[in-house]
Amino acid sequence: MEFEPVIGLEIHVQMDTKTKLFCSCPVEFGAEPNRNTCPVCLGLPGSLPVLNKKAVELATRAALALNCRINTRSIFARKNYFYPDLPKGYQISQYEEPLAVEGWLEVEGKRVRIRRLHIEEDAGKNLHEGSRTFVDLNRAGTPLMEIVTEPDIDSPQMAKEFLEKLRSIMRYAGVSRADMEKGQLRCDINLSIRPKGSKELGTRVEIKNVNSFKFVQKAIESEMERQTKLLLSGEKVVQETRTFDPSTGLTHPMRSKEEAEDYRYFPEPDLLPLILSPNWVEEIRKGMPELPEQRLERFLKEYGLEEYSAKVLTENKELGDFFEESLNHYGEEPRLTANWLLNDLLGQLAEWGKDIESSPVSTESLAELVRLIKEGVLSSKLAKEVLKEMVATGKRPTQVVEEKGLRQVSDEDAIRGLIEQVLQENHREAERFRAGEEKVFGFLVGQVMKKAKGKANPQLVNSLLKRMLTGA
Numbered sequence: 001m002e003f004e005p006v007i008g009l010e011i012h013v014q015m016d017t018k019t020k021l022f023c024s025c026p027v028e029f030g031a032e033p034n035r036n037t038c039p040v041c042l043g044l045p046g047s048l049p050v051l052n053k054k055a056v057e058l059a060t061r062a063a064l065a066l067n068c069r070i071n072t073r074s075i076f077a078r079k080n081y082f083y084p085d086l087p088k089g090y091q092i093s094q095y096e097e098p099l100a101v102e103g104w105l106e107v108e109g110k111r112v113r114i115r116r117l118h119i120e121e122d123a124g125k126n127l128h129e130g131s132r133t134f135v136d137l138n139r140a141g142t143p144l145m146e147i148v149t150e151p152d153i154d155s156p157q158m159a160k161e162f163l164e165k166l167r168s169i170m171r172y173a174g175v176s177r178a179d180m181e182k183g184q185l186r187c188d189i190n191l192s193i194r195p196k197g198s199k200e201l202g203t204r205v206e207i208k209n210v211n212s213f214k215f216v217q218k219a220i221e222s223e224m225e226r227q228t229k230l231l232l233s234g235e236k237v238v239q240e241t242r243t244f245d246p247s248t249g250l251t252h253p254m255r256s257k258e259e260a261e262d263y264r265y266f267p268e269p270d271l272l273p274l275i276l277s278p279n280w281v282e283e284i285r286k287g288m289p290e291l292p293e294q295r296l297e298r299f300l301k302e303y304g305l306e307e308y309s310a311k312v313l314t315e316n317k318e319l320g321d322f323f324e325e326s327l328n329h330y331g332e333e334p335r336l337t338a339n340w341l342l343n344d345l346l347g348q349l350a351e352w353g354k355d356i357e358s359s360p361v362s363t364e365s366l367a368e369l370v371r372l373i374k375e376g377v378l379s380s381k382l383a384k385e386v387l388k389e390m391v392a393t394g395k396r397p398t399q400v401v402e403e404k405g406l407r408q409v410s411d412e413d414a415i416r417g418l419i420e421q422v423l424q425e426n427h428r429e430a431e432r433f434r435a436g437e438e439k440v441f442g443f444l445v446g447q448v449m450k451k452a453k454g455k456a457n458p459q460l461v462n463s464l465l466k467r468m469l470t471g472a
Contacts, residue, residue: 001195001231002196003193003194003195003196003224003227003228004154004193004194004195004196004197005153005154005155005191005192005193005220005224006154006191006192006193006194006201006202007151007154007155007158007159007189007190007220008148008149008150008151008152008189008190009147009148009149009159009162009163009187009188009189009190010148010149010187010188010190011146011147011185011186011187011188012122012144012146012147012185012186012187013062013144013145013146013147013166013170013175013176013178013184014122014176014183014184015054015055015058015059015143015144015145015175015176016174016175017052017054017058017143018054019052020040020052020121020140020142021049021051021052021055021092021119021120021141021143022040022041022051022052022092022141023038023040023041023049023050023141024038025038025040025041025141027142027143028138031138033127033134033136033138034138035138036138037137037138041087041121041141042087042137042140043087043088043089048270049092049268049271051271051274052143055119055143056274058143058176059099059100059117059119059145059175060099060100060276060281060284061173061174061175061284062117062145062147062169062175063103063117064288065170065173065175065288065291066104066114066166066169067103067114068100068101068102068103068114069100069102069103070099070100070276070281071097071098071101071276072275072276072277072278072281073097073275074094074097074098074099074118074119074273074274074276075095075097075267075273075274076093076094076119076267076268077092077093077094077095077096077265077266077267077268078090078091078092078266078268079091079092079095079120079263080264080265081262081263083123083126084126084133084135085123085124085125085126085135085140086123086124086140087124087137091120091121092120092121092268092271093118093119093120093121093146094118094119094120095118095265096265098116098118099117099118099119099274100116100117100118101114101115101116102115105165105169107158107161107162108158110152110154111152112149112150112152112153112158113149113150113152114147114148115148115150116148117145117146117147117148118145119144119145120145120146121140121141121142121144122139122141122142122143122144123139123140124136124137124138124139124140125137125138125139139183145175147166149162151190151192151201156216156218156221156224157217159189159220160213160214160216160217163185163187163213163216164213164315167185168292168316168317169291169292170185172289172290172292172295172317173288173291180211180212180213181211186210186211187209187210187211188206188207188208189206189207189210189216189219191204191205191206191207191224191227192204192205192227192237193227193228193231193237202227202237203236203237203238203239204239205223205227205237205238205239205240206240206241206242207220207223207241207242207243207244208242208243208254209243210244215244215246218244218246219251222244222249222250223244223251226250226251240253240254241253241254242254292314292315292317295314295320296311296314299314299320303327303334303335303338304334304335305334305335306335309335309338309339309342312342313338313341316356318355318356318357319341319346319356322341322356322359322363323337323341325363326341326364326366326367326370328363328367329367329368330368330370330371332371332374333370333374336370336374337366337370340373340383340387341366344384344387345359345361345366348388348391349391351391352391352392360390360391360393361391361394365396368396368398369386369387369390369397372386372397377401378401379458385404386400386401386404389404416464416468419468422444422447423444423468423469425447426443426444426447429444430444433469434469434470441466441469444469
């Protein structure tokens with residue numbers, strides 16, 4: 001029997017605010033433990049929450065970017081549970097009346113529906129060392145959005161691509177950096193399997209806090225395999241919460257799955273309903289920045305890029321920004337700039353363990369390199385050598401060219417003199433070419449370039465050599 005997965009995702013995205021959701025404590029990754037806390041985020045008696053307006057604006061912007069319907073009235077609720085990293089014993093979230101509903105994203109030509117997007121505060125963090133557990137409450141109260149999809153995802157690859165697209169949109173919309181390594185984007189997976197073609201849903205298992213796109217795909221693949229083996233052997237899948245261990249590639253049980261009633265939701269008595277003015281929502285809509293699909297369309301039309309290059313440049317906002325800033329310095333050759341950025345600069349950076357945001361090569365330097373190639377000062381081969389030095393030292397291309405004497409020779413008389421020497425030293429090969437053995441031509445070109453130490457203009461070498469061999 002063949003089974004198919006039914007997958008829904010619950011994604012927590014940390015909003016890019018300077019302060020927490022209900023107090024003025026700073027949001028600061030890597031701060032000394034428990035430094036950024038106050039009576040409000042510690043849940044001390046008598047403290048009262050005050051809603052962060054910027055967080056509401058960012059969540060509204062995210063909802064618009066995800067094609068959601070905004071509820072101009074939403075309610076905060078208390079979600080009660082008891083963990084060491086939850087100082088109040090409850091989390092302020094939204095439940096029955098969330099900020100936004102009925103959104104969607106298109107992935108692999110299929111629309112994945114978004115059930116809800118709501119605002120909530122984060123919990124703190126438990127740090128385990130041997131038999132001891134330490135609690136850091138710096139993260140308690142950090143503004144989050146929870147984005148819940150419908151179970152429309154039908155493969156591990158699709159889940160991964162959905163998350164990658166979601167992260168890209170969050171970055172473009174200026175809502176979040178969505179850096180999984182810093183916990184700014186975390187994902188829970190709801191997964192069941194059923195006989196292929198069946199409409200009935202299987203027993204759902206939740207996999208908590210998967211922290212990379214690759215691990216999301218692997219966790220789903222692993223859990224699908226586990227559930228398939230159970231069903232084929234006549235056993236039942238138990239509804240539970242599991243965790244994924246990247247070192248083994250397996251999921252492991254954590255606890256029986258909680259239901260909504262287990263959390264004893266009730267309206268937050270210290271916060272009024274959140275009422276959004278339609279005019280304010282419309283202002284946010286009008287101020288929305290360019291999103292990935294809009295930028296892709298513009299790159300194809302405005303710069304005439306190949307579709308693959310345009311997709312790669314727009315999937316990563318910082319990469320697309322680097323490309324456009326380079327064109328601000330030299331915009332004559334957008335396709336050449338894209339090629340050198342994607343095929344050469346990124347490769348060199350990877351060798352040094354760097355990404356585009358930590359590139360020692362500036363946008364101005366890349367533009368200058370492209371201009372030198374276009375003007376014939378550098379051949380492609382020499383330009384690669386120059387770029388390698390630029391990445392290693394951060395120097396400008398003109399500086400590298402002058403220091404290392406890498407300027408391309410484009411003087412016809414100088415190249416003609418080199419060709420004459422090669423033809424005298426290789427007269428047999430020259431006669432073989434004249435007799436119709438065309439493959440010898442490449443050898444002769446190589447000899448000229450060798451004499452020129454790789455600095456001769458290759459197009460000029462080819463055309464002059466052919467003319468001098470044929471007498472044309």
